[in-house]
Amino acid sequence: QVQLVQSGSELKKPGASVRVSCKASGYNFIPYSINWMRQAPGRGLEWLGYIRPSTGRPTYGRGFRGRFVFSLDTSVSTAYLQISSLEAGDTAVYFCARDRSYSAYDYWGQGTLVTVSS
Amino acid sequence: QSALTQPASVSGSPGQSITISCTGTSSDVGAYDYVSWYQHHPGKAPKLMIYDVSNRPSGLSNRFSGSKSGNTASLTISGLQAEDEADYYCTSYTNSDTVIFGGGTKLTVL
Numbered sequence: 001q002v003q004l005v006q007s008g009s010e011l012k013k014p015g016a017s018v019r020v021s022c023k024a025s026g027y028n029f030i031p032y033s034i035n036w037m038r039q040a041p042g043r044g045l046e047w048l049g050y051i052r053p054s055t056g057r058p059t060y061g062r063g064f065r066g067r068f069v070f071s072l073d074t075s076v077s078t079a080y081l082q083i084s085s086l087e088a089g090d091t092a093v094y095f096c097a098r099d100r101s102y103s104a105y106d107y108w109g110q111g112t113l114v115t116v117s118s
Numbered sequence: 119q120s121a122l123t124q125p126a127s128v129s130g131s132p133g134q135s136i137t138i139s140c141t142g143t144s145s146d147v148g149a150y151d152y153v154s155w156y157q158h159h160p161g162k163a164p165k166l167m168i169y170d171v172s173n174r175p176s177g178l179s180n181r182f183s184g185s186k187s188g189n190t191a192s193l194t195i196s197g198l199q200a201e202d203e204a205d206y207y208c209t210s211y212t213n214s215d216t217v218i219f220g221g222g223t224k225l226t227v228l
Binding site for chain 2: 045102
C-alpha cells in the first residue's frame, strides 16, 4: 500500500537548520510530485511548494524561497525539506503529500513537528 | 496571493446538508478545474475528499460532493454525521504554477 513516512519531531534553536525526510513506498516514486505543507499552532494549512522526482525541479510558494530547500534521493524514494536560519514563526507541523493531479494530495505523511525555541 | 476565502465556521444537525464555499479569483479557482477539498481532524493528516472540482477518490462516501461556478467552488455534505465534524480546507492550482489553500472552515455537527 502507498505510504509516506516522515522523520520524527525536532526541537531547534533560532538560527539553526533542520531537515525533514519523507520516505515513499508502495508506488512508483518518479511520476508524482511531492508537495510540502505546514500548519502552525492555531493556524490553517499553508502550501510551501513541490518537487518533481521526474526532473528534480523544485517550485516554491511565495514567501518560501531562500530559507526553504526541497531535495530528493530517488534511489531510496525519499524527499527532503531543509529549513535554514530557523525562526520562532517556523514552529509548525510539516506535512509531505503525493500529488495525483494539481493540488489533489491523495496520500500524506503523518506530519513532523518542528519546534523552534531558545 | 491571499488565501482563498472560506467561512470560518458552519454547523448543521445530523441528517442535514451543509455547503462550504471557497472564493478565489480568475487566477486560481476561476482559471482551472483544479480545486480540491480536504477534511482535517486535529492531530491527523488531512484527507482528500474531492479533487478536480467534483471528483471523489475511490471509496469515499457519495455524501460529499463538489461544484464550481466562476471564481467560487463549493463542498456539499449531505446526511451530516457526527464523524463529519472537522476542519475543511479547499485548495486551487494557480496560473503561477503554485497552489493556494483556503483559510479553513470548522464544521460543527450539533
